[in-house]
Amino acid sequence: MTTASKVEVFFGRGLAPGVGSGWSLPVGPPVSSFIRLQIPKSEVEAELERFRRAVESVRRQYEADRDKLLTLLGADHAAVIEAHLVMLGDRELKQEVEQRIREWHETAESALQRVAQRWNEAYHALKDEFFQERRFDFQDVIDRLAAELASLPPMTHEIPDTPELVLVAAKIPLAELARLEIDRIKGLVTQDAGYTSHLAIIARSLGIPLVSGICDPERTCPRGSFLVVDGEGGRIWVGESREKVELSARNILRRTHLRAVERPGPCHTRDGIRVDLFANLELPEEGERALRLGAEGVGLFRSEFLYLTKAVEPGDEAFFASLYDRLVRPLGEAEVVIRTLDVSGPQGEASAGEESGALGMRGIRTALRDLDQFVAQVRPIVRLRKERNVKIVLPMVSDVDELRQAKDCIQEIERQEGLPPDRRTPIGVLLEVPATLITLEAVAAESDFLEVGTNDLTQYILAVGRRSDQLADLYDPLHPAMLRALDHIVRIARESGRTVTVCGEMAGEPRSALLLVGMGYRRLSMGPYSLPAIREALSLYDLTELEAWVTELMQLASPSAVRRYLADRVDADLRRRSKAAQVR
Amino acid sequence: MIERVVEVRNQRGLHARAAARLVRLASRFQSDIKLSRCNERQEVDGKSILGILLLAARQGTRLRIMTQGADEEEAAEAVTTLFEQRFGEEQ
Numbered sequence: 001m002t003t004a005s006k007v008e009v010f011f012g013r014g015l016a017p018g019v020g021s022g023w024s025l026p027v028g029p030p031v032s033s034f035i036r037l038q039i040p041k042s043e044v045e046a047e048l049e050r051f052r053r054a055v056e057s058v059r060r061q062y063e064a065d066r067d068k069l070l071t072l073l074g075a076d077h078a079a080v081i082e083a084h085l086v087m088l089g090d091r092e093l094k095q096e097v098e099q100r101i102r103e104w105h106e107t108a109e110s111a112l113q114r115v116a117q118r119w120n121e122a123y124h125a126l127k128d129e130f131f132q133e134r135r136f137d138f139q140d141v142i143d144r145l146a147a148e149l150a151s152l153p154p155m156t157h158e159i160p161d162t163p164e165l166v167l168v169a170a171k172i173p174l175a176e177l178a179r180l181e182i183d184r185i186k187g188l189v190t191q192d193a194g195y196t197s198h199l200a201i202i203a204r205s206l207g208i209p210l211v212s213g214i215c216d217p218e219r220t221c222p223r224g225s226f227l228v229v230d231g232e233g234g235r236i237w238v239g240e241s242r243e244k245v246e247l248s249a250r251n252i253l254r255r256t257h258l259r260a261v262e263r264p265g266p267c268h269t270r271d272g273i274r275v276d277l278f279a280n281l282e283l284p285e286e287g288e289r290a291l292r293l294g295a296e297g298v299g300l301f302r303s304e305f306l307y308l309t310k311a312v313e314p315g316d317e318a319f320f321a322s323l324y325d326r327l328v329r330p331l332g333e334a335e336v337v338i339r340t341l342d343v344s345g346p347q348g349e350a351s352a353g354e355e356s357g358a359l360g361m362r363g364i365r366t367a368l369r370d371l372d373q374f375v376a377q378v379r380p381i382v383r384l385r386k387e388r389n390v391k392i393v394l395p396m397v398s399d400v401d402e403l404r405q406a407k408d409c410i411q412e413i414e415r416q417e418g419l420p421p422d423r424r425t426p427i428g429v430l431l432e433v434p435a436t437l438i439t440l441e442a443v444a445a446e447s448d449f450l451e452v453g454t455n456d457l458t459q460y461i462l463a464v465g466r467r468s469d470q471l472a473d474l475y476d477p478l479h480p481a482m483l484r485a486l487d488h489i490v491r492i493a494r495e496s497g498r499t500v501t502v503c504g505e506m507a508g509e510p511r512s513a514l515l516l517v518g519m520g521y522r523r524l525s526m527g528p529y530s531l532p533a534i535r536e537a538l539s540l541y542d543l544t545e546l547e548a549w550v551t552e553l554m555q556l557a558s559p560s561a562v563r564r565y566l567a568d569r570v571d572a573d574l575r576r577r578s579k580a581a582q583v584r
Numbered sequence: 585m586i587e588r589v590v591e592v593r594n595q596r597g598l599h600a601r602a603a604a605r606l607v608r609l610a611s612r613f614q615s616d617i618k619l620s621r622c623n624e625r626q627e628v629d630g631k632s633i634l635g636i637l638l639l640a641a642r643q644g645t646r647l648r649i650m651t652q653g654a655d656e657e658e659a660a661e662a663v664t665t666l667f668e669q670r671f672g673e674e675q
Contacts, residue, residue, distance in 0.1 A: 082601075082604070086600070092631075126638070366643075
C-alpha cells in the first residue's frame with residue numbers, strides 16, 4: 001500500500017501502446033487459497049456433484065460473456081470464449097479431477113488446483129510462445145471454476161462512479177471489458193499476459209494501454225489509488241493523490257498531450273532534409289491513428305497477426321479482402337505496403353532440421369509451394385490497386401528466381417482482373433535473408449522497391465535468435481556487420497534507383513533512426529507510437545552531424561567499440577538536446 | 585491398433601479451433617485415439633483439447649495417430665482425412 005505522500009513507479013512490459021490514467025479498479029476473481037482437504041468416502045458422490053455444478057455454472061457464465069462480447073466486439077472476438085468453453089468441457093480435465101475426488105478423496109478445490117498445476121507446467125515447458133500462452137486461456141477456466149466452487153461468483157465488485165478507470169488484476173477477465181463502457185477504461189494493468197494473449201490483442205485494437213508483468217497488481221494498485229499507465233515504456237505510476245501521481249508522470253503525460261494534436265506536416269531534419277515516416281501495422285484499425293501521429297502511409301502491414309489470432313482458413317480470400325479493405329479504406333491516397341503472409345514457428349527458436357521456425361517454411365517459401373493461398377492474399381490487393389496506392393512486399397525472399405515466380409503469379413492475377421498496365425502493383429522485396437544483400441544488384445533490378453526487415457536481418461546475419469535470452473547481448477542491430485550491411489543496402493538502392501524503407505524495430509528507436517538517416521535512408525517505418533519521438537529526434541540534428549557520426553562509426557571494427565561510441569557520443573548528445581528542446 | 589502418420593498442412597497449425605474440431609470428431613468414436621509428435625514419445629488424448637494444444641503443432645509438424653478399439657479403422661480414416669482436408673480450412 002502506498003502512503004499518502006508517495007508515488008511509486010513499477011516496471012513491467014508494455015503490450016498495448018498509449019498512455020492513460022485513472023482510478024484503480026481491481027477486477028480479478030477473488031483470490032482463494034486452497035488447502036488440501038480430504039473428504040470422507042461417504043461424501044465422494046456429493047463432491048463430484050458439486051464439481052459438476054460448478055462446471056455447469058461456469059459454462060453459463062461463458063455463454064453470457066460470449067453474447068456480450070458478440071454485441072460489443074463482433075464475432076471474431078467472441079470466438080475467443082468458444083475456446084474457453086471447449087476447454088471447460090475437456091474430458092481429461094474432468095477425468096483427472098473426478099479421479100482425484102473419487103479415488104483420493106480430495107475436495108474438488110484441491111483436485112482442481114493440482115490438475116491445473118500439472119497442465120500449467122506442461123504448457124509452460126513449451127518452447128512455442130503462441131501455444132505456451134494458451135495456458136492463460138486455460139487458467140481463466142480454472143479461476144472461474146475455483147471461484148464458483150468457493151461459492152464466490154466472480155466479478156461481484158461494484159463499479160465506482162468515476163469516468164476514468166484502470167482495470168487491475170493478475171489476470172483481467174475479458175468479460176470485464178464487455179461490462180464497462182470502453183471509453184471509461186483508460187488503462188489495463190496485469191501480471192500475466194503475453195503479447196499474443198487475447199487481452200493484449202483486444203487492448204491494442206481498442207487503443208487501451210496495457211502493462212503486463214506487474215507483480216500482484218491488485219495489491220500494488222489498491223482500489224481507489226490513482227494510476228498512470230505507460231503502455232510503451234511498460235511503466236506504471238501509483239499513488240493516492242491524483243495531483244502527485246500526475247506530477248511524477250508529467251513527462252510521459254505531456255507526450256500524450258502532444259500526441260493529441262492534429263496530423264503533423266512532413267518530417268525534416270533541422271537543416272530541412274525530408275525524411276518520410278511510415279507505420280508498421282498489425283491491426284487495420286490502427287491506420288488512421290498512425291496518420292494522425294505523422295505517418296505518410298503504411299510501410300508494412302503484417303497481415304498474419306490477425307490471421308493467426310482468428311479462426312481463418314489460409315485460402316480465405318474473403319477474409320483478406322475485408323482485412324485489406326478495413327485497412328486501406330480510411331487512408332485515402334496514402335501509400336500502403338502489404339506484406340504477404342509470413343507465418344512461421346517461434347521466432348529464432350528453430351533448431352537444425354526443424355521444418356518451421358526462422359530457418360524453415362515461411363514467407364515466400366510457403367507461398368510458392370501453395371499458390372492457391374498466395375492467390376487468395378494477392379487478388380484482393382490487386383483489386384484494391386485499381387483505385388488505391390497499395391503495394392506488395394514479399395517476405396523471406398532469398399533469390400531472384402523466387403521473386404520472378406511470385407511476380408509471374410501476381411501479374412497473372414492482374415491480367416485476370418483486367419488491371420491496366422499503368423496501374424501495375426509495385427512489388428518489393430523485404431530484405432532479411434543475407435543472400436539478398438550479397439546479390440542485391442540483381443534483386444534490386446527485379447524489384448520495384450526495397451524494404452529492410454532489420455529484426456530478421458540481424459538474426460540471420462549474426463546467427464542469433466531474436467528471443468534467445470542467453471545470447472541477448474549478441475543480438476545487436478548496430479553490430480559493425482549490421483552497420484556495413486545497412487550501408488551497402490542504401491548505396492545499392494540509390495545506384496539502382498529504388499526506394500528503400502527500413503521497417504524493423506530499429507527505425508523506431510531514436511538513436512538508430514538518426515544513424516539510418518546519416519547513412520542515407522529517407523524512409524523509416526515503425527510502430528505508430530514511435531512516430532512522435534522519431535520526428536522530434538530528427539528535428540534536433542543537421543544531416544551533416546548524422547553523417548559525421550556514421551563516418552566515424554564505420555571505422556570501428558568491434559561491437560564493443562560501437563557501443564562505447566554510441567553511449568559516449570550519440571546517446572549523451574541526444575539526451576542533452578532532447579532536454580533542451582523540452583525546456584524551450 | 586492402427587497407426588498412421590499425418591502432417592499438419594493447414595497454415596494456422598493445430599490451433600484452438602482446429603483442435604476443437606479434432607476433439608469433436610474423435611469423440612464420435614469408441615476407440616481410444618492418441619496423438620504424438622513423430623519424433624517424440626509423449627502421447628496425448630485425441631479427445632482432449634488441452635492435450636492436443638500441448639502438441640504445439642505448427643504447420644509442417646508430422647504427427648503419429650494411434651487408434652485402438654472396435655472402430656479403430658474408421659477412426660484412423662476419419663482423423664487422417666480431417667488432417668488431409670486441412671480441417672476444412674481451405675474454402
